[in-house]
Amino acid sequence: MTNLTSLNYLQPELILTATILLMIVVDLFYSAKKSRRIGLWALAGLVLAFIYITVSGFNIPTALFLGSISSDPFGIFFKVLILLATIMTILVSFSERDLSNQRVGEYYILLVIVTLGLFFMVSATDLIMVYLSIEVVSIMSFVLAGYLRGNRRSSEASLKYVIYGAFSSGIMLFGLSILFGLTGSTNFFDIRTGLMELQNGADLALMLSTVLIFAGLGYKISAVPFHYWTPDVYEGAPTSITAFLSVAPKAAGMALIIRFFNSILGGEGVFTELEWGTFSAIPWTQLLAVLAAVTMTVGNLIALRQTSVKRMLAYSSIAHAGYMMMALPVLSQQGVYGIMIYAVFYLLMNLGAFYVVMIIANATGQEDYDQFRGLGHKAPLLAILMTLFMFSLTGIPPTAGFIGKFYLFAAVIKAGPSFYWLAIIGALNSVISLYYYMYVVKTMFFTQEKTSITQIEFKGISILVIVLAIPTLIFGIYWTPIADIVHKSLAIFIR
Amino acid sequence: MAEITFWLLALFTIASAVIVVTSRQLIYSAVALLFSFIGVAGLYIYLWADFIGVVQIMIYIGGITILILFGIMLTNKITSVRISHTSVQRRIAAGGLTVLLGLLITMIIKTPWYLVAASEPTQTVESIGKMLLIDYLLPFEVVSILLLGALIGAATLARRGR
Numbered sequence: 001m002t003n004l005t006s007l008n009y010l011q012p013e014l015i016l017t018a019t020i021l022l023m024i025v026v027d028l029f030y031s032a033k034k035s036r037r038i039g040l041w042a043l044a045g046l047v048l049a050f051i052y053i054t055v056s057g058f059n060i061p062t063a064l065f066l067g068s069i070s071s072d073p074f075g076i077f078f079k080v081l082i083l084l085a086t087i088m089t090i091l092v093s094f095s096e097r098d099l100s101n102q103r104v105g106e107y108y109i110l111l112v113i114v115t116l117g118l119f120f121m122v123s124a125t126d127l128i129m130v131y132l133s134i135e136v137v138s139i140m141s142f143v144l145a146g147y148l149r150g151n152r153r154s155s156e157a158s159l160k161y162v163i164y165g166a167f168s169s170g171i172m173l174f175g176l177s178i179l180f181g182l183t184g185s186t187n188f189f190d191i192r193t194g195l196m197e198l199q200n201g202a203d204l205a206l207m208l209s210t211v212l213i214f215a216g217l218g219y220k221i222s223a224v225p226f227h228y229w230t231p232d233v234y235e236g237a238p239t240s241i242t243a244f245l246s247v248a249p250k251a252a253g254m255a256l257i258i259r260f261f262n263s264i265l266g267g268e269g270v271f272t273e274l275e276w277g278t279f280s281a282i283p284w285t286q287l288l289a290v291l292a293a294v295t296m297t298v299g300n301l302i303a304l305r306q307t308s309v310k311r312m313l314a315y316s317s318i319a320h321a322g323y324m325m326m327a328l329p330v331l332s333q334q335g336v337y338g339i340m341i342y343a344v345f346y347l348l349m350n351l352g353a354f355y356v357v358m359i360i361a362n363a364t365g366q367e368d369y370d371q372f373r374g375l376g377h378k379a380p381l382l383a384i385l386m387t388l389f390m391f392s393l394t395g396i397p398p399t400a401g402f403i404g405k406f407y408l409f410a411a412v413i414k415a416g417p418s419f420y421w422l423a424i425i426g427a428l429n430s431v432i433s434l435y436y437y438m439y440v441v442k443t444m445f446f447t448q449e450k451t452s453i454t455q456i457e458f459k460g461i462s463i464l465v466i467v468l469a470i471p472t473l474i475f476g477i478y479w480t481p482i483a484d485i486v487h488k489s490l491a492i493f494i495r
Numbered sequence: 496m497a498e499i500t501f502w503l504l505a506l507f508t509i510a511s512a513v514i515v516v517t518s519r520q521l522i523y524s525a526v527a528l529l530f531s532f533i534g535v536a537g538l539y540i541y542l543w544a545d546f547i548g549v550v551q552i553m554i555y556i557g558g559i560t561i562l563i564l565f566g567i568m569l570t571n572k573i574t575s576v577r578i579s580h581t582s583v584q585r586r587i588a589a590g591g592l593t594v595l596l597g598l599l600i601t602m603i604i605k606t607p608w609y610l611v612a613a614s615e616p617t618q619t620v621e622s623i624g625k626m627l628l629i630d631y632l633l634p635f636e637v638v639s640i641l642l643l644g645a646l647i648g649a650a651t652l653a654r655r656g657r
Binding site for chain 1: 601606607609632641643644648652654
């Protein structure tokens with residue numbers, strides 16, 4: 001589609017861009033104390049974009065801007081997820097204590113720019129757009145992670161994030177340049193045609209370039225061995241940003257990986273009629289399977305030994321990236337289906353768990369296990385909600401997490417005996433994770449009171465936690481609506 | 496003749512880059528970086544990418560390196576500090592990198608790259624401009640958002656106090 005007609009499909013992005021520009025101007029008129037009102041403008045823009053997307057619904061997959069990006073139900077599904085995560089993040093940011101004593105206008109502006117970057121990330125079909133959208137998301141996240149001025153851990157988080165980010169995107173760029181050198185094109189589908197013509201002559205180059213590109217993409221979803229930044233950044237960043245980073249860029253990264261592999265190496269539709277056999281000299285699927293197994297195992301094993309709940313959740317988010325990656329190498333529509341369903345439920349339960357940690361941190365200034373001691377007696381409702389999220393993250397019925405994991409494992413097992421080992425490692429990992437998730441529950445209910453929380457105020461963020469807890473429970477019992485939506489959004493643009 | 500030019504430029508670039516990472520004085524590293532960038536600009540011009548070559552000189556040499564030099568000179572006492580190049584597990588890294596280098600060299604030699612018949616272009620600026628505003632219009636616009644965000648972010652981080 002030409003550049004001008006493409007604008008018809010770009011309205012949500014245009015709404016976000018207008019919001020960003022408006023916020024920059026409006027911010028000039030607010031004093032430092034009133035600067036958090038910028039958040040309301042951000043909220044208005046995001047809700048408007050959300051309404052626009054949901055009302056206009058799914059469209060026929062189309063290529064926009066001469067193939068730079070595409071608009072399809074698959075992308076729209078992830079855009080809705082990203083918008084939900086951002087809206088939640090802005091809502092909790094209003095009551096984040098760490099942010100309360102500084103100017104926050106730019107905080108909200110940057111958050112909306114990240115959202116725009118994520119939008120392009122889930123719809124990119126061109127190497128240049130892939131790189132640019134990842135950079136938009138990364139550079140804004142660097143600033144957001146270091147937003148707490150005068151806080152050493154926050155500055156450290158930001159610096160580490162910058163170094164790892166620059167390094168991994170440099171490696172990825174090298175991989176992308178090899179791909180361009182092989183085919184002379186930056187468009188996913190032209191690359192695919194070019195690779196088909198090469199036959200098997202360029203196996204080594206293709207192999208190296210894919211590994212290098214995966215370094216950049218794996219960094220975004222914090223897959224092992226590109227995960228080293230994750231715990232420090234998640235610990236140092238403001239908790240609302242940590243929660244956001246653990247969900248939205250990960251979902252977008254997953255979407256980008258699926259689209260990248262599907263467009264360049266896959267067949268018609270979503271991982272169907274595989275043409276991966278053309279490049280059979282390279283053990284793609286085994287490579288991805290091993291990465292998934294290592295990612296979840298490393299994440300879970302290190303999570304066992306943490307003393308801070310926030311850090312534990314950081315490592316557990318690595319493990320969850322591993323669970324989602326598990327369904328990639330099976331190369332089936334069912335696998336992508338499982339990933340998408342899991343992304344929805346993961347958003348609910350992980351945001352919920354982080355927000356409980358945030359309530360504790362707001363009240364005590366720390367997020368260690370010690371602060372959770374005896375929480376079950378002091379604030380029973382909060383402790384019960386946290387228990388629900390822990391159950392869900394482990395994948396115990398009747399919670400949404402169980403349904404999500406069920407679909408993932410089903411896809412892996414259905415792929416045949418060659419993937420049984422992956423399912424077994426996944427199951428073993430669930431057992432390991434049970435230990436540290438239940439340790440939180442045990443600390444809350446079966447230890448002496450030590451928490452200095454006197455009273456949990458029932459407002460703002462607590463309401464949000466309940467709002468997240470209800471679907472976590474309901475979707476564990478009745479998930480047909482989500483399954484229907486995911487089923488409809490399986491259409492991906494293919495040329 | 497052209498071959499020799501290429502190898503000289505490449506040698507110049509890499510030798511400067513080696514000084515950047517091995518020099519113990521920060522200011523020496525920064526100046527060596529300048530020469531490395533000049534070498535890269537030479538490579539661009541050698542490849543007939545005259546526009547990119549000029550941009551390289553203007554932005555990297557005229558802008559970024561000068562900014563780094565100012566940053567070093569305006570930072571209190573930084574020139575007298577010995578920057579330590581401590582690195583650990585050199586052997587493992589050397590082994591890994593040798594393997595990677597071997598793989599890359601094998602790849603470069605063996606791969607049937609996508610080649611375009613060489614012809615001396617008359618104008619590169621015009622075609623770059625057309626590509627930016629037609630084929631790559633959206634990336635071009637997204638870059639402006641990226642730069643806007645980077646500007647806001649940098650100002651936020653550099654702001655004094657609250």
